[in-house]
Amino acid sequence: MKKQIFILSLIIWCLSSALVCANVPLMPVEDIVPGMRGIAKTVIEGDTIEEFNIEVLGVIGNDAMGHNILIKASGDVIDRSGGIAQGMSGSPVYINGRLAGAVAFGKAFTDPKYCFLTPIGRMLDLLNEPAPRPSEFLPKNTPLMAGGFTESGVRYLSEKLEPFGLKATGVGGSGSFSSTQPLQPGSAVGVSLMRGDIQLGALGTVTWVGDDGEILAFGHPFMQRGDSCYFMNKAWILASLPNLESAYKVGNIGETIGTITQDRSAGIAGKIGQGPPVVPVYVSVTDGARGINNSSRVEVIDDEVLLPAMLDAVAYNTVAKTMDREGGGTARFSFRIDGRGDVSGPINVQRENMYYAAAGIGKLINQELVEAGTILTQNKFEKVDIYGVNINIVLDDKAEVAEIISAAVREKEAAPGDTVHIDVQLQPYRAPKVTKTVLFKIPKEQREGKLPLTVRGGSSLAWIQNLLRKQREEGVPAQQKDNRKTLNDFIKSINEADQNNDLIVDIAAGQGAPNAAMQSGGGFASMLEGSPMKQKTTMNFIVDGTTDIVIDVVK
Template sequence: MVKKINWRRLAVRATMVALCCAFSIISYAEEFMSVSEVQPGMTGYAKTVTHGTDIESFPVEILGVMKNSGPSGDLILAKFSGPLIDQTGGIAQGMSGSPVYINGKLLGAIAYGWSFTNSKIGMITPIGDMLKLWNVPSKEEIQPFNARETSLVPISTPLMASGFDAASMAWMQEKLPQYKFVPVDTATAATDNAAFPLEPGSSVAAALVNGDLKLGAIGTVTYIDNDHIVAFGHPFLKKGSINYFMHNAYIFTIVNSMSSSFKLGSVGAEIGKIEQDRGAGIAGEYGRLAPGIPVIIHVHDDDTGAQSLKRVKIIEDNELTPVLTATSVYNVVNKTIDRSGGGTVEFAYTIRSSKGRDKDITRHNMYYSEDNVNEKSIDELYNVLDILKHNEFIDYPILDVDMSVDITQAKKSARIIAATAAPVVASPGDTIYFKVTLHPYRGADEVKTMTYTVPEDQPFGTMMLEVRGGGIVPLPYLIEKQRYNLTDEIIERLRHFKDFGQLKKEIETNDANNDLVIEPLDPGVSMINDGHQTMKKEKIKGKEPAEPSKDIIKPAKKGVVEETDGDKKSTLSTPYIVTGDGQIGIKIVSKEKRDALLAKSHQLNEGKAIIGEEPDNTDDTAAVENSGLLGKQSSANKKGSHDNKDNSSKDDRSVIFSGY
């Protein structure tokens, strides 16, 4: 068993010991220059790293002040020169945050430039605006913001990606287009595991993912006061109060680009946390680590035997957490199976909440894809995390996530071809026994046995039971949806949960694609009527009232039968993705009438799915064979019914079984 919490504590403890040794004597006292002191023609220098961890300097000349041009106030226009700038082709992304000194005073941080130029002219964010970040309340002190982000960040953000492949990065970009991420595949450095002190001009990374995979942006430290830093001089993602992971960074080289050059570097050891991401830059504290969300990913390729176990830590954020977690899983799956294309994926995951075990979510499911089984491995996890982080009831901090994934190229699916039920006359509280025949893809038929208990509050009359695969929407519901032009968006807007408990139950008990499900059809949904059967068609509630059965129980309150919280369906997990559906009618009567009917059942032909054949009265059963359309039931001879073989006759009359 993996001890997630112990792993997390050990990592924090080891890092904290290293940080205490590295940073115990660091302190910088600077004299600052205000914007009011700035004059055109002033000269000075800036500091940054262009290779490794060594800080270098280059000349700066002040051109003027740009009033109210920055996201947090004034910007200072400057020209940069010298051999280092000639070598790099100008100011590169990653130099943002480089401190600028005029007459021995700290003026601010290089922050902005223009694309498609030689980038030797740029803008400086004043240090006074950056220091204000230390006075902004932390993420823990601010009421959580639950709305979805809609603002766009107007600059491309290079992300150093270590251990991620191109496909997973493309998926992440598709989910977060507003951030204009530019992922860059990078190498690792020999010093990545060693924590070392920061100083003005040092490279620093604001990371979103760390551990066995790393993803973060690299910039430059502008100023340090004891254990607090400011850096970048411009926003990273402009998330406000946040908890990014603060890391050392090692610079390999400057990569020249037509649009904008950038520093290529590695995200090194975790050394602290970034608490603010605003217009004037980022601010944080080293020596104290951001908690983050440990994610453990197990992947097994059933075909090759290849397997992977990866541990990462993801930042906690309503918008980013679902995408980053799913991206990490997607990446591990890609690299484990080392192929593209279709197949079957089976997975199970547990999402634990910091709010207590009663808020934990556990699910399993199976998916098949002809095109990209890799994406199917993450779609559900992403959607569930997104729902949890944006739910309307409670803040949902995540303690950790554990996901296991098994993938094969085989098509592990099965189709329902027949089902029988006994008895077909029952009373509330009775148990009905089912045999469901599955035809696996390129396999031998299998019979699954199930039971269904009639709800105690089930009204008298015909109860239509749907036998279906877990991922199948019953055809009557699809017909009604089309008839009333109910789009998926409208249906989603009509769905409401009364509290978080109901939402949690919906997530956990929602049918898996490999489940066999037996449940009653809503009596208000119409059945197909092609003119060959005399069963009266019922309409959607509120559209056309149905005639009540003579045996119907009178409702308790004002014509409405109250719903209960109990489960009204039966499920059975299978090793296949189950397709197909059909219906069996069960007659619900009083116990006295049930006993009387069953006593003379050998004189009746009720419940037989065989059309045009001599009835076999050895069982009191109803059978249904699925031909892909609701109510279009193929006839079969007795031998075919007992052998679970599809021996359909040419007599293909439309029948909806009432069971009586």
Template sequence: MKLNEIKPDMEGVARTVFQGYKVEEFPVKIIDIIQGDLNTGLILFRAYGEKIEEIGGIASGMSGSPVYIDGKLIGAIAYSWSLSDHRFGLITPIEDMLALLESTGQTGEKGFRGFPLNTPLYISGMQGRAFQRTRKVFENLGFQVLQGGGLGARTDTEEALEEGSAVAVQLVRGDVNIAAIGTLTYMEGGNILALGHSFTNKGEVDYLLSRAYINAIIPSISSPFKLGSPTDELIGSVTVDRNAGLAGTLQKVSRIIPLSVKVKDQERDKSEIVNVQLVKDEDYLTSLITNVSLQAIDSTLDRVGKGTARVKLKITGKGLPELGLERENVFYSRSDIAATALYELYELMNIININPFKKVELIDIKVDVEISNLDNVALIQEARILNEKIKAGDTLEIEVTLLPYRSDPVVQNIAFKLPDDINPGNASLVIDGGLTGISYQALPDEDYELAEAKQAIVEGYKDLESILKDYLARPRNNELILQVYPAYYVSEQEIEETEEEGENQEERQARENSPGDDVIETEEKEEKRPDSDRKIREQNSYREIKEIHATDYVLEGNLVIDFNIEEVTENTAPGSV
């Protein structure tokens, strides 16, 4: 039935699930038609009957409940008011919803932007801060977030899927479940319509669709709500998410990303593996992956505190270099090792998901975390070069003293080969620990501005491959980085130009007319030193001379040692003693 055929005082019935899987009817009465913008309208109605009076009115989770007058579908229950008489609500006309089946690729469509019934979003398998972080993400989108039952509750039903059945739109399924519960409005030829208002309002989507089991409808002063959980059997996918509701199909299932998080607590010799499937939505993936991983660590450790973690990441996807990347690192925290251990996972997922260069089709994600209660952290206490004289090509004998936390010093001897053509003169050896300031950061709050992160990611880069290459080349936190900065080569021409700036015009003219000993000496030096030699020395001033050595500790601090590289004469071969 079309909107222009509906009149005040018409009576009909709505269909929904009050408990279990059984679809039941309750009476409704049309009050008026409310005209909206862009030739849209909503149907104001009042629900009544024994069931409605018992629960206190229209409940969250009834979104999508089909309404019929004289056996004809007029639309879906979609909107109501909190802290009011919950028997009153608004219906989205069915013609607006049917347009969703033809809306693929369109940027706009009919629909009311108002105050939809808070779609209950149930999260199971998460507790504590992982749940709180995830709840914040979805409450900011207008969801009523509740802790619910697990996946697969009560799948043994003889009730067939029909208009009015409870359905769940799943974002995460497995050991952790995140799903919104609503009602199926329309079903024909493998196509479905649901909710009567948007879920994320993102247009074309690919979300998992299953049936839902309703435990009960809970009365509430703010708004009654359905308490339920998704079933383990998928029935299709949601492909369109717009103002007038959801459209989807029963003929295919959404593509998903498997995530496996393996955690071992070495102190208690306890291991857990958390496996989930995630929908391919870049806007939520980083938060979902890190929060599921945080839950896996927190539930395994059953504590928040200090420790050392070894983390291995393996990410597979189309669009990544060689279809995947791997990263291993060691982390230490004095207060929250779980959150600190996941920071690189968070960074990498942000790089992949919000980079502006190309879309990455993620295929599989594996996270392997081993955590001990040990303080495997050390300070770079002192260092010295043991060589008495140093020339180009020599091997530096370096003694580095590490001071582990509340333990005795540990001496590490390192041999560092200098290039044969390194510039002579004063040089510096910088010894640094791989643990930088950013490595101390834990997971940022969910209010973190992605726009700022995106700008930081792309600055100075022209493609995703170069970003990932530089990121994966970053030193690990347990690595000792030694880098030599050779003497800066100053050409004779630069010396002359500097000296000339301090001379007056007469002195400069006199020197040009009557060359002195200094000029003759300079000319002789330039004659002896070919252009190729000068260019090499200039290039050597800027090249990187670095070695990286792994240790048993997460390293903090840095030291600088100045030393002199003697000029190699014709009679002294590079590297000779």
């Protein structure tokens, strides 16, 4: 009997312990007045929750725009941390045993012991998906810890994150230590966008934990994306480092323990349990000159806006790690993206190309990958679920480039439907000239007479492609309405686009083409797409330059 009573008492104690977080009494902002004192909870080393003292200095704001509470912090924890540090955001503040709000680091004070709190009432509204208010706390450039990134990889990542108001630092990230303690108010918590061999995320503090595993944290937005789907992670704090601008916590982001579902002005909200949907990404990079291979296997959050930038950053970082040098060279780049569209069904984007640059080859090769990712995730036709991305890159420090010098047709004349031989003379970089023979089939509908052809390299129009890409990014109107009507049309244009190492023979634009499309004059777009009679031969080097030839067509 005593044993049964003991077990029952133990169960009741466990249940009461689990409910204490959610059942803590709250203090409305209306009850808070200057001079009140309380305590706040946070972690500045490992996963041990410690307390520091706070004093309320005043309340500002109104019911329409929301209130904020100005406090001054003090105590041994604040002295050791260098003041209110980045990463303390979300630290719960209790006054007379009642939860009043969360530290919301963000306002710049000369004295780091001062900060504002976000009232707990505003944070609890996150669980009901409120209409967002503008944030007063989070400045632009939220620091993200980039684990597994090279120095140049961090710089490149910061460039890509700048439009989202984020910046990356190479301090912290992934590590071997992670907390084994359950989340509770004051615990360190990680929010991440990427996990695996490379990790990207931020640290904050848990404010409140609900009975069903819901949590509130940060006290300010992460990116203020509203409905969100980020990784929620365990965290281990290595140290809080003083800094001239502001102190900041450095730590390891550990295992995924749930999903962050709300990211709004008052903070972030999520639920412990199942993690968010992910996009698996695998990158393999080989430096042929050194015989070195590196790979990165990561999972990225399934975010339509962030995914293209994340793919770009992962690929670049793996290249930077493998090359271990700044400079140019030749790259053979291929990628495959698999997914499923709501309308189109199974989707496959598969692309190969070659690139050369005298300097900065790593920044050049990802353009088509980013463009394909953007089309799939941000197209206007249908939602696409991406199942996986595979990227393969082979680098060499040589210039594998050749320029077209001349071209000649062997046959003096040919009939519609005949196949002719075209000998193309090329000048490789610092090597003897070579001649390559390509075939061209004359259209069966071709009229009798002179047929002008253009022989060109796949990279000879790269400057036009880059110009059009830049114009699209800047919103410059196209010269002609895009004829692509479905997502599959865009995917086809990616899969069938010219490669820089293609040797291309095509009917000269507007010169005797047997189809109306070529006669309509579509400007740059038609130049890039070419005629339906365009024929390509893939070389093992980049082909540049262009020349014209004429075939006599006889009946």
